Amino acid sequence: MYYIDPHIHMESRVTDDYETLAKMGCVAVSEPAFWAGFDRGSVDGFRDYFRQLTEFEPKRAGWYRVQHFTWLCINAKEAENVSLSREVIAMIPEFLDRPGVLGIGEIGLNKNTRNESIIFLEHLDLAAKTNEQILIHTPHLEDKYKGTRMILDMLCDDRRLERSRVLVDHVEEHTIRPVLEAGFWAGMTLYPVSKCNPQRAVDMVEMYGPERLLVNSAGDWGPSKPTAVPDFIMAMRLRGHPESLIRRIVYENPLEFFSQSRGFQFTPPEVAEAAEL
């Protein structure tokens, strides 16, 4: 089955992972900007990172016919440096019209601090002014419920934002309902050590249905599994769900969400195959 991984940090994965993803049916990935494992020291560090995301990663993905899309921001972990964050936010528009850029992300909260909220709101303002879509990281473990509530409050306070163009990621059983009820997209992240696993994701599909629901691996430089979406496909099959429902969640839903971005120039695999005949 063809699928799209809507949240994966391929920059921190090896080229062999692209090959494995392609063999498993992955036709596109979307890569939000995130924390490098250390705080970057200057706006030029981010400029180089954004060049990597918009220049080299699409090329590397293309070696295996995987289409690569990306989102730009400064991560919440680095938002404590408010002045650097503002420099980065001011620089992001240099990249917004590049091919494959889907919007602003992954912005959000980490420890739910005041500075994180300030920088989150300034990213929202940038997205509203530039008409960009938004991808949101919600905090981990004990900070998740409160952080998700804070994020939803800030989103709902901004009347300029179209909720169907905002993805709230890393939802779990205790946060998925308010996200969907408010009209946002919800992303379930399948992670080996925290967040969700394939079986719990299937449970949530059974409880809430497939509408505005996405599944991703959030594969990165830490313990994570880039092939987690195929694990979800298998878990859905073993529960007896039809292929049409699985395909909707792992392929048609990401297409529907991403298609609202002007940077989403996607060639469906059927079209690519026909062109090669």
Ligand SMILES: [Zn+2]
């Ligand atoms: Zn991420």
